[in-house]
Amino acid sequence: MAPPAAPPYDYERDPSAIYRQSFSIVRSEAALGALPDAMQAVAIRLIHSCGMVDILDDLTWSENVVERAGAAFSNGATVLADVEMVANGIIKRLLPRNNAVVCTLNENDVPELAKRLGTTRSAAAVEHWLEHLDGAIVAVGNAPTALFHLLEEVAKGAPKPAVILGFPVGFVGAAESKQALIENPFGIPFLTIRGRRGGSAMAAAAVNALAAGLPEDTA
Amino acid sequence: MAPPAAPPYDYERDPSAIYRQSFSIVRSEAALGALPDAMQAVAIRLIHSCGMVDILDDLTWSENVVERAGAAFSNGATVLADVEMVANGIIKRLLPRNNAVVCTLNENDVPELAKRLGTTRSAAAVEHWLEHLDGAIVAVGNAPTALFHLLEEVAKGAPKPAVILGFPVGFVGAAESKQALIENPFGIPFLTIRGRRGGSAMAAAAVNALAAGLPEDTA
Secondary structure (H helix, E strand, O other): OOOOOOOOOOOOOOHHHHHHHHHHHHHHHOOHHHOOHHHHHHHHHHHHHHOOHHHHHOEEEOOOHHHHHHHHHHOOOOEEEOOHHHHHHOOHHHOOOOOOEEOOOOOOOHHHHHHHHOOOHHHHHHHHHHHHOOOOEEEEOOOHHHHHHHHHHHHOOOOOOOEEEEOOOOOOOHHHHHHHHHOOOOOOOEEEEOOOOOOHHHHHHHHHHHHHOOOOOOO | OOOOOOOOOOOOOOHHHHHHHHHHHHHHHOOHHHOOHHHHHHHHHHHHHHOOHHHHHOEEEOOOHHHHHHHHHHOOOOEEEOOHHHHHHOOHHHOOOOOOEEOOOOOOOHHHHHHHHOOOHHHHHHHHHHHHOOOOEEEEOOOHHHHHHHHHHHHOOOOOOOEEEEOOOOOOOHHHHHHHHHOOOOOOOEEEEOOOOOOHHHHHHHHHHHHHOOOOOOO
């Protein structure tokens, strides 16, 4: 790292060069060779989103997730996000069919629905996913309760999403909800990160990677 | 961690209990005693946002940042965010003066401005901060170039923000831009995390903590 000084600073200003150098550093530091080909772009984009190469140790996925997500995007699948931050992190121009991105967390009746159901607003908002759920891309970047609630709805007969990208973060329920996803008995393809780490940026990066790979990678 | 099973799952559904347990785990695992009192709520909220207790090792701040940010919020300071994800993560009801939250990244002329200036869109968007900058709360959660550009603008005579919360993330320029913030010769109070980690969730958590502390902490 160059010693910082007062402005003007010496730093890379070209967006293409920034992407290229970032991906190059990730490739040089991460053990990507151990991954299936289809997962490499996904792993690079996830690592790029958080600055942590070692998330590779916790990354977990079902064998078919890249293929299933790709097919779903091509079919025009809706993307369901648990929070607006995930929806905002999705790069809309990368979605192949101008796929809708839906976040129901701030719908008017969600606070009251949460009270009635005795759960969080994030979980209650999942009730409004049902009409979009069949074949959808689900991206959870914040709330363990949303992921748990979704799996419970599927158990009760709700339509199955095409894939679930599970990145709840934090200390209460995050690791457990992702473990439940990994062990989901419904055969729903998934991509997730074991443990406490996760977040909206990773969930959005997963959507972007599965939709389009690494189009900025012009090296 | 309880062994996961098929639904229904056994998990905490009460939002207050989730916050309480989260903060309690953070307090039990993080060496908060080493922090000044004023920084403890900030550190708890930051750790809570990312699920990583060890960010404490990299957290760096100027002595006066909590006091200065508090005064700025009370004065009705505008919050300037580099990306929409940061703006979305700010809990508006926690802002004491219904403070405006502004993100200029998606203004129409930003792509063309970026080309003209030979920099990223994130950096070009900072040009539109100038009218709001005097006494503002700046929260950078994504782009090193935005943070560098802001410091360069101040060097050229732009008004000084009240505080800069610097959380750019990634492999190219993130560590360097945060080091430049730490060493800023303008006396601007700051809060930042050394190294590659950071992100929108942390930047938003910093804003929320400095605006309101831990109002969910009812333990």
